[in-house]
Amino acid sequence: MKAIDIALKDMSHSFRSTSAVVFMFGIPLLVTAMFYFMFGNIASEGDFSLPRTKVVIADLDEGGPEFQVNTKNIPGGKDAHTMGQLIIGILQSEKMSDLIEVSLVPDAESAHTAVDSQAAQVALIIPPDFSKQFADLNGKAVIEFYQDPTLTIGPSIIRSILNRFMDGMSSVKIAVNVFLDEADPKDDVLAGQVVDEYLHISLAESDDPEKDLLDVRSASSAPVDKSAETTNVLLRIVSQIMAGMMVFYAFYTGTSTAQSILKEEEDRTLPRLFTTPTSQATILTGKFLAVFMTVLVQIIVLIIASKLIFGIRWGEFGPVALVVAGTVFSASSFGIFVNSLLKSTRQGGAIFGGVLTVTGMLGMISVFAAGSPTAAILSDTVSLLVPQGWAVRGLQQVMNGQPLASVLISFLGLLAWGAVFFIVGVLRFNKRYA
Amino acid sequence: MNNSAAIEVLDLYRSFGETRAVQGISFEVIQGEIFSLLGPNGAGKTTAISMLSCLLRPDKGDARIMGHSIISNPNEVKAVLGVVPQEIALYEDLTARENLTFWGKMYGLRGSALRRRVDEVLDIIGLRDRANERVGKYSGGMKRRVNIGVALLHKPQVIYMDEPTVGIDPQSRRNILDSVVSLKDQGMTVLYTTHYMEEAQELSNHIAIMDHGKLMAYGTHEDLVKLVGQQTRIDLTLNVDAGRVLNVWRALEGVTRVSAEDGKISVLVDDSNLVLPRLFESAAKLSTRITSVDIQEPNLEAVFLHLTGRALRD
Numbered sequence: 001m002k003a004i005d006i007a008l009k010d011m012s013h014s015f016r017s018t019s020a021v022v023f024m025f026g027i028p029l030l031v032t033a034m035f036y037f038m039f040g041n042i043a044s045e046g047d048f049s050l051p052r053t054k055v056v057i058a059d060l061d062e063g064g065p066e067f068q069v070n071t072k073n074i075p076g077g078k079d080a081h082t083m084g085q086l087i088i089g090i091l092q093s094e095k096m097s098d099l100i101e102v103s104l105v106p107d108a109e110s111a112h113t114a115v116d117s118q119a120a121q122v123a124l125i126i127p128p129d130f131s132k133q134f135a136d137l138n139g140k141a142v143i144e145f146y147q148d149p150t151l152t153i154g155p156s157i158i159r160s161i162l163n164r165f166m167d168g169m170s171s172v173k174i175a176v177n178v179f180l181d182e183a184d185p186k187d188d189v190l191a192g193q194v195v196d197e198y199l200h201i202s203l204a205e206s207d208d209p210e211k212d213l214l215d216v217r218s219a220s221s222a223p224v225d226k227s228a229e230t231t232n233v234l235l236r237i238v239s240q241i242m243a244g245m246m247v248f249y250a251f252y253t254g255t256s257t258a259q260s261i262l263k264e265e266e267d268r269t270l271p272r273l274f275t276t277p278t279s280q281a282t283i284l285t286g287k288f289l290a291v292f293m294t295v296l297v298q299i300i301v302l303i304i305a306s307k308l309i310f311g312i313r314w315g316e317f318g319p320v321a322l323v324v325a326g327t328v329f330s331a332s333s334f335g336i337f338v339n340s341l342l343k344s345t346r347q348g349g350a351i352f353g354g355v356l357t358v359t360g361m362l363g364m365i366s367v368f369a370a371g372s373p374t375a376a377i378l379s380d381t382v383s384l385l386v387p388q389g390w391a392v393r394g395l396q397q398v399m400n401g402q403p404l405a406s407v408l409i410s411f412l413g414l415l416a417w418g419a420v421f422f423i424v425g426v427l428r429f430n431k432r433y434a
Numbered sequence: 435m436n437n438s439a440a441i442e443v444l445d446l447y448r449s450f451g452e453t454r455a456v457q458g459i460s461f462e463v464i465q466g467e468i469f470s471l472l473g474p475n476g477a478g479k480t481t482a483i484s485m486l487s488c489l490l491r492p493d494k495g496d497a498r499i500m501g502h503s504i505i506s507n508p509n510e511v512k513a514v515l516g517v518v519p520q521e522i523a524l525y526e527d528l529t530a531r532e533n534l535t536f537w538g539k540m541y542g543l544r545g546s547a548l549r550r551r552v553d554e555v556l557d558i559i560g561l562r563d564r565a566n567e568r569v570g571k572y573s574g575g576m577k578r579r580v581n582i583g584v585a586l587l588h589k590p591q592v593i594y595m596d597e598p599t600v601g602i603d604p605q606s607r608r609n610i611l612d613s614v615v616s617l618k619d620q621g622m623t624v625l626y627t628t629h630y631m632e633e634a635q636e637l638s639n640h641i642a643i644m645d646h647g648k649l650m651a652y653g654t655h656e657d658l659v660k661l662v663g664q665q666t667r668i669d670l671t672l673n674v675d676a677g678r679v680l681n682v683w684r685a686l687e688g689v690t691r692v693s694a695e696d697g698k699i700s701v702l703v704d705d706s707n708l709v710l711p712r713l714f715e716s717a718a719k720l721s722t723r724i725t726s727v728d729i730q731e732p733n734l735e736a737v738f739l740h741l742t743g744r745a746l747r748d
Contacts, residue, residue, distance in 0.1 A: 276537070
């Protein structure tokens with residue numbers, strides 16, 4: 001009970017401080033709002049559109065007798081006889097024309113040259129055996145994706161479309177595999193019907209198949225008088241920034257709130273607490289609890305506020321709660337750990353700035369590197385060197401609707417970082433006040 | 435243990451690195467009395483109080499507060515103890531009432547008992563009408579009063595007050611000294627540290643004089659004054675450097691001790707009427723003019739000078 005009293009007192013202190021409230025809630029929302037309005041205002045003027053992404057395609061796909069799918073069920077695939085033609089058909093469809101400008105080149109070298117000379121932003125090289133590999137149940141169909149590394153939004157749109165397409169086609173392969181396991185493997189006609197039916201169900205029954213292929217699950221459902229595709233892509237960016245800001249400032253709050261331990265030591269209220277019949281463990285528990293509660297309140301408020309203001313769809317409650325719990329624990333423990341290394345609050349200013357900026361930027365690097373394949377792989381790895389990276393990854397996963405198992409890994413990562421920080425921090429503080 | 439002793443200090447030691455802050459002090463404080471630890475800054479008073487508050491663990495020795503050992507029963511000690519630290523130890527962004535309520539909870543008070551006691555303490559410290567103002571907006575004296583109020587919340591049997599009048603205005607100081615006497619009247623035992631001789635003299639039943647971590651003397655005011663006999667202290671200033679006369683004056687008949695600090699010379703004498711003319715005479719022979727003279731009857735200041743060779747306020 002005394003621990004809760006201490007925590008409530010500390011929280012009251014935090015939320016009475018104007019500067020703390022501004023840093024906890026104001027700045028993350030403000031930064032996100034800057035991005036939101038930067039695009040949103042343009043959109044509201046009625047002439048907004050993302051710049052069209054120039055895509056060159058070297059379709060080397062030779063098709064094959066094995067590829068016998070009834071392509072009328074596939075969006076954009078009405079005249080397609082190979083998988084490569086299917087992809088070209090989708091990217092050239094009318095509804096994509098606002099976003100994508102497709103041109104064909106005869107070979108891979110021309111495609112590379114177009115991107116290298118900045119005549120195009122993305123090159124797709126569809127290999128000769130693409131259809132064969134797709135038709136081969138044990139094969140692997142691969143497209144080479146070559147992009148201008150300085151660009152993010154356009155290439156990420158193309159990648160998103162292709163991923164959705166390839167996911168759908170992979171589902172077909174799985175369906176056929178399952179069928180062949182259960183039926184006579186030589187019953188080709190039946191297999192073809194299965195493929196046909198599956199495509200019909202999975203893609204063709206949609207009222208707007210191109211829209212399905214463009215759906216970005218982290219994007220807002222907020223009604224904007226623009227095409228859903230454009231809105232979704234823009235809000236996806238806003239969502240990413242909000243997630244990054246929230247994590248950055250959650251760690252800031254964890255660190256600055258935990259500083260109250262040092263502040264109380266300097267103000268002599270901590271020694272005075274030690275003269276009351278309240279154990280050291282209770283006092284420190286109360287102080288730590290205050291850090292956890294403050295960060296928790298901050299994240300909950302930011303999630304609700306950003307949903308209401310920007311229409312950000314954070315994902316299912318369960319996975320979101322899991323990532324939030326991990327982030328709160330990790331951010332709070334990080335704050336306790338950093339403060340346990342300090343002798344005084346005077347040291348804090350410089351060290352907080354450095355530590356929080358470096359770890360925060362490392363953690364958010366994946367947000368800014370999205371869309372650049374090479375950078376994305378590297379940044380995903382680098383960002384996991386700091387707890388902020390795990391938090392950002394977890395939020396991205398829940399926003400993208402990834403399965404609980406993937407989210408669980410991020411949660412465990414956060415938990416592991418948090419546990420290490422918490423144990424070291426508590427040991428150091430216990431030793432300090434022993 | 436003496437049954438009437440509220441505090442029994444048994445050979446306490448504490449060092450910080452090479453600095454020996456407290457070097458084997460022992461004394462007893464009788465229940466219901468005001469006991470002053472008198473000494474200059476750096477004498478070891480606060481370190482002693484910190485050990486008796488269970489904030490610092492002694493290197494050696496023990497103390498019993500209402501029969502509870504500070505080493506083996508710190509929680510029992512804290513339950514019977516109220517501590518008024520030297521610095522203001524309050525939450526400045528909380529109101530006086532919020533501060534008292536929070537600290538009351540730390541002493542285990544809850545609900546209506548807590549609310550009632552907070553009101554009582556606000557009355558005692560005379561701040562009920564300003565209870566809902568943030569402490570940060572209070573004057574130094576008002577903060578000191580809240581600082582004391584916190585220690586009274588759980589009606590402790592023993593209260594430590596560590597230099598509670600440092601840096602405040604005369605009116606607030608008077609108010610605090612009156613409340614200390616009032617606490618004694620309510621049956622509390624008060625351990626009071628100060629470097630103001632007048633406060634120790636006015637308040638205390640017993641006084642211990644500390645310097646350099648050691649207890650130099652211990653007793654009632656009268657007992658301590660007897661240590662310097664009936665000696666009078668004469669404080670003088672000269673128009674030249676004091677070094678010119680020190681050795682001459684030390685050799686004068688009737689002079690017990692001569693010390694000089696910050697341009698002021700203190701001379702302990704048996705009879706000021708006899709010695710004062712001799713001081714003027716020898717000064718004149720040395721072509722030195724005495725520019726001021728202040729004659730002090732025997733008091734704690736003189737005791738301290740007698741015991742340490744230094745003035746108490748230095």
